[in-house]
Amino acid sequence: MAAIEINSLTKRFGDVVAVNDFTLQVNKGEIFGFLGPNGAGKSTTIDILLDFIRPTDGTVTVLGYDAQTEGEAVRRRTGVLPDAYHVYDRLTGRQHLEFVLEIKDADEDVNALLERVRITDAADRKAGGYSKGMRQRLVLAMALVGDPDLLVLDEPSTGLDPNGAREMREIIREENDRGTTVFFSSHVMEQVEAVCDRVAIINRGQLVAVDTIDGLRDATETGEVLYVSVSKLDESTVERVAKLDGVGSASIDDARLRVIVDGASKFAVLRAIDADVTSVQDFSVVESSLEDLFVRYTDDEQEVRE
Numbered sequence: 001m002a003a004i005e006i007n008s009l010t011k012r013f014g015d016v017v018a019v020n021d022f023t024l025q026v027n028k029g030e031i032f033g034f035l036g037p038n039g040a041g042k043s044t045t046i047d048i049l050l051d052f053i054r055p056t057d058g059t060v061t062v063l064g065y066d067a068q069t070e071g072e073a074v075r076r077r078t079g080v081l082p083d084a085y086h087v088y089d090r091l092t093g094r095q096h097l098e099f100v101l102e103i104k105d106a107d108e109d110v111n112a113l114l115e116r117v118r119i120t121d122a123a124d125r126k127a128g129g130y131s132k133g134m135r136q137r138l139v140l141a142m143a144l145v146g147d148p149d150l151l152v153l154d155e156p157s158t159g160l161d162p163n164g165a166r167e168m169r170e171i172i173r174e175e176n177d178r179g180t181t182v183f184f185s186s187h188v189m190e191q192v193e194a195v196c197d198r199v200a201i202i203n204r205g206q207l208v209a210v211d212t213i214d215g216l217r218d219a220t221e222t223g224e225v226l227y228v229s230v231s232k233l234d235e236s237t238v239e240r241v242a243k244l245d246g247v248g249s250a251s252i253d254d255a256r257l258r259v260i261v262d263g264a265s266k267f268a269v270l271r272a273i274d275a276d277v278t279s280v281q282d283f284s285v286v287e288s289s290l291e292d293l294f295v296r297y298t299d300d301e302q303e304v305r306e
């Protein structure tokens with residue numbers, strides 16, 4: 001059984017099509033990244049998974065339950081870190097957790113939860129005085145109450161410093177090791193790249209890619225980017241390099257040529273630059289990052305070859 005099954009999902013708000021005929025399956029035990037530019041439809045999809053809003057069309061099953069008719073069962077087994085969550089300013093961190101334990105009918109140790117997200121020292125202070133990152137940690141601890149089978153995290157790194165972001169990744173991995181499926185949306189590509197087994201990229205309400213990150217690299221054929229120092233670097237060099245066989249695109253980046261190699265060996269491309277355009281002085285090869293892939297899939301000016 002899949003952890004999440006989304007079938008032909010559509011959601012319209014008046015004339016706006018937020019989610020457009022979307023089908024996606026997330027397997028049990030996966031850490032799944034849900035990516036897309038602002039307004040792509042991520043939060044709308046997450047809200048439908050949790051039955052906060054109703055779809056216009058299509059069906060959604062979460063942990064084997066119909067998200068719309070059995071929403072309560074879904075929410076009981078799911079920990080949620082919602083987007084733009086507000087904590088109660090006048091309650092302490094500890095009181096927040098005690099409240100969630102009560103409504104989830106769970107009997108975990110509050111101190112252990114506080115320790116896991118490293119806010120023990122602030123546990124008895126009012127959350128109104130917490131920094132953004134501390135609030136985020138508190139909300140994460142609330143999501144972990146009851147040892148959920150599924151964690152849904154909407155932009156979990158918001159407000160976290162680099163240490164906090166690393167700790168968030170560690171907690172995600174720990175939860176996953178305990179068998180929890182993790183579904184999270186993010187704009188922070190490094191975060192996604194570091195923890196996700198697979199990702200889906202959504203753009204304008206439509207699914208544009210679902211794969212492992214390596215799989216996306218292969219599909220876009222932007223596996224490698226060459227940075228080349230050449231003796232003559234100007235626009236005419238860039239134009240000539242861009243026309244060479246096996247070159248996807250060329251540009252100037254930090255006084256070097258940046259060349260995306262598309263369907264040819266990087267050595268063939270380097271030899272061609274050296275022989276036909278301008279002499280090569282030095283070069284380095286960088287594997288394309290998830291950020292490059294994300295831009296490639298969601299920048300409507302660029303075409304992606306499948």
Ligand SMILES: Nc1ncnc2c1ncn2[C@@H]1O[C@H](COP(=O)(O)OP(=O)(O)OP(=O)(O)O)[C@@H](O)[C@H]1O
Nearest residue numbers: 013016017018036037038039040041042043044045
């Ligand atoms: N309640 C609503 N009423 C009208 N339009 C809405 C509503 N909620 C979302 N939309 C529209 O649906 C589209 C998708 O929005 P959504 O919030 O799902 O995007 P997102 O991918 O989560 O974006 P972000 O990364 O900015 O959070 C947007 O065009 C948005 O304006």
